[in-house]
Amino acid sequence: MLIRKAANILPSEITPEQHYLNRRRFMQSAAVAGTGLLLGSNTSAQDIPKQYRRFGNLLKSPLSTSETPNSYEDITSYNNFYEFGTGKEDPAENSAAFQPKPWQVTIGGEAEQTGTFDYDDIVGPHPMEERIYRLRCVEAWSMVVPWVGFPLGDLIKRMKPTSKAKFVAFETIVRKSEMPGQRSRVLRWPYIEGLTIAEAMHPLTIRATGVYGAELPNQNGAPLRLIVPWKYGFKSIKSIVRISFTEKQPPTSWNLSAPGEYGFYANVNPAVDHPRWSQKRERVIGANLFAGKKPTLPFNGYGDQVASLYSGLDLTRNF
Numbered sequence: 001m002l003i004r005k006a007a008n009i010l011p012s013e014i015t016p017e018q019h020y021l022n023r024r025r026f027m028q029s030a031a032v033a034g035t036g037l038l039l040g041s042n043t044s045a046q047d048i049p050k051q052y053r054r055f056g057n058l059l060k061s062p063l064s065t066s067e068t069p070n071s072y073e074d075i076t077s078y079n080n081f082y083e084f085g086t087g088k089e090d091p092a093e094n095s096a097a098f099q100p101k102p103w104q105v106t107i108g109g110e111a112e113q114t115g116t117f118d119y120d121d122i123v124g125p126h127p128m129e130e131r132i133y134r135l136r137c138v139e140a141w142s143m144v145v146p147w148v149g150f151p152l153g154d155l156i157k158r159m160k161p162t163s164k165a166k167f168v169a170f171e172t173i174v175r176k177s178e179m180p181g182q183r184s185r186v187l188r189w190p191y192i193e194g195l196t197i198a199e200a201m202h203p204l205t206i207r208a209t210g211v212y213g214a215e216l217p218n219q220n221g222a223p224l225r226l227i228v229p230w231k232y233g234f235k236s237i238k239s240i241v242r243i244s245f246t247e248k249q250p251p252t253s254w255n256l257s258a259p260g261e262y263g264f265y266a267n268v269n270p271a272v273d274h275p276r277w278s279q280k281r282e283r284v285i286g287a288n289l290f291a292g293k294k295p296t297l298p299f300n301g302y303g304d305q306v307a308s309l310y311s312g313l314d315l316t317r318n319f
């Protein structure tokens, strides 16, 4: 039941021959990162540690913002990943022992293609293309990150969800031996998240496998994570091992931990204060210390693309 079997691939997903990625997926040489198109103002190819293999043949997504990306250093040293501790520097400091290879992903629930698949078979590059998506990501702080990924929707189509599939639920791996934060009860493990099917199929929702043209470092969610750029960062679940299609709205980690503070939707909404802080402004990581905070935009500036997903929903109640 390999999902890669030709018969399981929709014609619309088959890309022109010249765009097929090398089966090895990565260029052996680091030279590819020197193509300029990958790099932000403060980052050069040498800043990306050699241990992270480089992707070849990256296309640029038209959904990218033209804003300057944060440095590789910013993106990989200021993280939230409670499996490795609750401090922003903890994920980079405590994740070196984590082994993102080999990796398997289990597909379950309301879909035709369920089962456990090797990483290369379910999220591997063939026949889809990895692209560069330069996206704004917001929390109480914000960064612009050049992710490597492709639309989650392309992956979902291959799993053939049934008509009962109204939501998609995601789970992070539980591996206490390599994830010291999981020895604490700060959250319930596994970390879980969910999206409506319409959100999951939106072209801005990507399944990411890299940053700055190289594979994801552990602290950023290796080997596979979501990026949902119009939602607060916590929806972008890392190190995914399970994807399930459900009829009912699935539970989510932050909603379980603090139901009054974090809702299922978690759309970036500056008009709704978090009970303990305002969400009107964001601190721009990497900006001049005296630059101050910048006003946060509804849907993190992606309103033109995504607001229609929520027509009819009261977003102050469905937060």
Ligand SMILES: Nc1nc2c(c(=O)[nH]1)N[C@H]1C(S)=C(S)[C@@H](COP(=O)(O)O)O[C@H]1N2
Pocket: 078, 079, 080, 081, 082, 083, 139, 172, 191, 219, 220, 221, 232, 233, 234, 235, 236, 237, 238, 239
């Ligand atoms: N498994 C897992 N995924 C997670 C988290 C986490 O603690 N565990 N934190 C979330 C939060 S709160 C944020 S802000 C983003 C941070 O992603 P980044 O470190 O790549 O910026 O990851 C999200 N995904």
Ligand SMILES: [Mo]
Pocket: 080, 139, 232, 233, 234
């Ligand atoms: Mo977060």
